[in-house]
Amino acid sequence: MKILVCLKQILDPEIPPRDFTINRETHQAIQGSANLVTNIFCENALETALQLRERSPGEITALTFGPASAEDSLRKALALKADQACLVEDDPATSHNSATTALVLAAAIRKLGEFDLIMVGREAGDWGAGQTGGLLAEQLGLPYVAFVDHIESAGDGVTLRRQTELGWEKVEAHLPLVVSITNSEENVPRIPKTRDIMMSARKSVTSWKLSDLGLTDDEVKSNGEALEVVDLYLPEKKSDCDFIEGDSIDEKIDEFAKRLASIVQSA
């Protein structure tokens, strides 16, 4: 099975709010001392692909659209034994929406060849749009299933498990197919071995510019204008906590219990 995994590099989403700053004019987050990391759901997707390849023969291609720094995400994927990696280089000064991203990813995928399964994360941990997968499916004219957390090959298709807000569903699907991957206890990303990280530095990464994909800057820009960020601000801080104090832990538990009880009784 030929699998393509789309990886997005983002600002580390786990930095504490006090270290998070924005530029209100440009409506962008400021990187500051934060690291750039691969979006967790993209890592879940890669992990799902790796497990699928362990069960049945396959080949994994990692694809990212981003600034030169995004090559790190691809190197990590190679260290985890992705077979090949491709970077579509982007001007870091421009911000994009999911529609332009899908346009660019689709063009890159067409140029890379034919794939059976195209995987994206359920959403990116920065803007959390959750739109790219569905838009990419439409760009490629393929069917789409969202929130998948497990994939088995079955005959000439696949069987998927996907999460719903109430539980889960089993989905049978033909290939080629686009899926978005969500986290589960099964697809927690593995950690690359030090040796493999060193080896990955020597592997080659295909690097393309938009013009290599037959896309013009104008085309990408006009697509991007369909959705514009008009404001970005930090939500107001919440009030202080009233810590329960007491001479003994019993006293504290007693007071805590009383407060809970009165809320429970009036709820």
Add this chain to the structure above:
Amino acid sequence: MKSIVVCLMPGAKFDKPTAGLLAAARGLDGQLTVIVPGTVGDDTTASLAGQADSVIVCEAAGLSEYQPELVLGVLQLVCSDLNPDIVLLAGDTYSQELTPRLAGRLGGVSAGDAQSLKLENDNLRVTRSVYGGKATAVVELRSKPAVVWVRARSFAPAAARDSAGSIEKRIVELAGEAAKSVDATKIVERHEESTGTVRLEDATLIVAGGRGLGGPEPFEELKKLAVVMGAQQAASRAACDAGWVPVQWQVGQTGKKVAPELYVAVAISGASQHLMGIADAKIVTAINTDRDAPIFKHCQFGLVEDYKAVVGPLTERLKALLS
């Protein structure tokens, strides 16, 4: 301004999210059409008609249940006929799955998780949390139609209009590509994972546990506390990822958005992504060994203790107080 509301209503009921979704749509000016791809009872149709200018109930072979390609094909046909400026959907799994695809098919632009909607120079502006809840963004959708899924439950229901809208049953037949692709995917089994007596989103009292609990057993201890309080259980992503509790328990950015009267966070640090799920909770409290844990910044009151020393005695105390 022409708006469409797509009611997938997996439960085929006029429920809270449906009411919220319609209220969100009615907050915008103009003509409102509700599209229901599938069968619903007459009561439901009448309730929908009380909120809109017109209701179109679509019938097509196999449409009695949700299948992605089929529903998308039907919606594409019916929506493009109406040439809408705005298409709104709720926040359920299926709506989230369809939103970008429908935008793609209708040549429009899409966005998700809208917390509020506003019109500005005839363009739709959507307010949404970004960066895992650390910032808020307002985005303007400048292409037509703007296809958006909204946090339907957060909108207060609106009263029925004075005069009910028209109701039409429409037989839809897919042709060409849309017909061919219908079988590309098929949902063959549907399983519900119980999270308690009511849905977590509707729970009034919630006791949630996090990574600090260290394993699945302490969740059993918390269960006793939850039972005494009449509360439902929930968890952080870390606890779900560890496999200690079902993923349906997850609260947060990519989990459930809850709105209880009381949310008790036990051994949860309060990462911004977790807090995004409890923004609508009335009272938040926490038990945590770390006085500096961010969760306390969002608590009205809190207890800095080891949960191991607290949960047992607390359960006993509450049993006495609440009996």
